[in-house]
Amino acid sequence: MANLLIRGGTVVNADRAFRADVLCQDGKIIAVGEGLQAPTGATVVDAGGQYVMPGGIDPHTHMQLPFMGTVAVDDFFTGTAAGLAGGTTSIIDFVIPSPQQSLLEAYHTWRGWAEKSAADYGFHVAVTWWSEGVREDMGTLVQQEGINSFKHFMAYKNAIMCDDETLVNSFKRALELGAMPTVHAENGELVFLLQKEVAAMGITGPEGHPLSRPPMVEGEAANRAIAIADVLGVPIYVVHVSCIEAAEAIARARARGQRVYGEVLAGHLVLDDSVYRHPDFATAAAHVMSPPFRPTGNQEFLWRGLQSGNLQTTATDHCVFCAEQKAAGKNDFTKIPNGCGGIEERLAVIWDAGVNSGRLTPSEFVAITSANAAKLFNIYPQKGSVSVGADADLVVWDPQGSKTLSSKAQHSKGDFNIFEGRTVRGIPSHTVSQGELVFVQGDLRAVQGKGRYIKRPAFGPNFTATKLRSESLTPTPVAR
Ligand code: URP
Ligand code: ZN
Ligand code: ZN
Secondary structure (H helix, E strand, C coil): CCCEEEEEEEEECCCCEEEEEEEEECCEEEEEECCCCCCCCCEEEECCCCEEEECEEEEEECCCCEECCEECCCCHHHHHHHHHHCCEEEEEEEECCCCCCCHHHHHHHHHHHHHHCCCEEEEEEECCCCCHHHHHHHHHHHHHHCCCEEEEECCCCCCCCCCHHHHHHHHHHHHHHCCEEEEECCCHHHHHHHHHHHHHCCCCCCCHHHHCCCHHHHHHHHHHHHHHHHHHCCCEEECCCCCHHHHHHHHHHHHCCCCEEEEEEHHHHHCEHHHHHCCCHHHHHHCCCCCCCECCCHHHHHHHHHHHCCCCEEECCECCCCHHHHHHHCCCHHHCCCCECCCCCHHHHHHHHHHCCCCCCHHHHHHHHHHHHHHHCCCCCCCCCCCCCCECCEEEEEEEEEEECCCCCCCCCCCCCCCCCCEEEEEEEEEEECCEEEEECCEECCCCCCCCECCCCCCCHHHCCCHHHHHHCCCCCCCC
């Protein structure tokens, strides 16, 4: 494989930024330093005036997900290709077994679908039901297949929702295995009830969606999952934290010393719930995702969570449905397939609204767009770091480049862009995946099937987060 030299840029890692050239060979970074010489035949990229950062890791995507009676339109190729165009070089997608389906069977199905991926990928595996077989499959997945995180949907009743019994059993098993439990925190029973109440008020349009999923529905589930994790002494990662109530639950637990982590979506950082009151059904429905976009005020709280370190990662929940699919809920908002895109736009939106506004430093940007996800899911510094020995997954970032985001220009197969019309300053000029240029000044060179499955090892013996708490539960017999 030819060498690639990125010359004259400022390398930004999560811990520091410094002037350096970066030399890549055979898919790895082999040197980082000033004045590096280009080996014969090397491709040279001039990064003068630009930042050289780890490629983004999107720890929450759903490519070609079968969901709510349809299938998300971006498959593993088109979705990861769109990611590469936006500077994201790895994803962690979700294997979601149907209730009663074996976890291993679902895992192999998703592995097959993902073979067409253009960028590296891994999987979280959802636990949607409980049995001895599920318990065994979790062990096989961790010990043989490189899975170190399990997802629990606390919403989507009568579909993939898991009850408290399953949560408890699965969290306990994850702890034994050194795997991270993650949760979609929304109280599915409350959502179910509120959907019926909203419908009984005669509200059938997309404006009913946020009414049926108010912030406390998320706050309750986040608090419950965190409490269960605390009792069991297992760390926990809360996906797509969208509101003050859930962010506060995480901050409170962390202040008590619990290992709790939170992820924020780019969309939740910059959009509010007014989108559901758009007069055009298709536009309002295109924003239907769960948890919904929130009233003004929640967004700033999420930014503060990222600034303070109480929230650690950003993602997109990229799960794209077109207008035709969303139309299934024309007369009933509960039937609108839940999901929005964003994998191509995440980095630029967060840079523009986060770094340009002064909310984040460039190093904090790297922390929340790649390094922290790599650490939390145990692939650091292979991913999330510009350092010798790391995978040569990089983004050369032009802080002066700008573009206006639009569905017309996006690489996703979706027909809508939730960031439509937003002009961002700070865009990728080049994306490098496995040491090769896959995006050059607007020219996308994604190769179907080039992405690799990345195994993620289990966490080590100090994984038990709250040893003291579990020790305090050790029964002491009372002499009577
Ligand atoms: O609305 C969403 N988020 N759709 C994808 C499934 C999920 O809840 O993550
Ligand atoms: Zn979710
Ligand atoms: Zn999701």
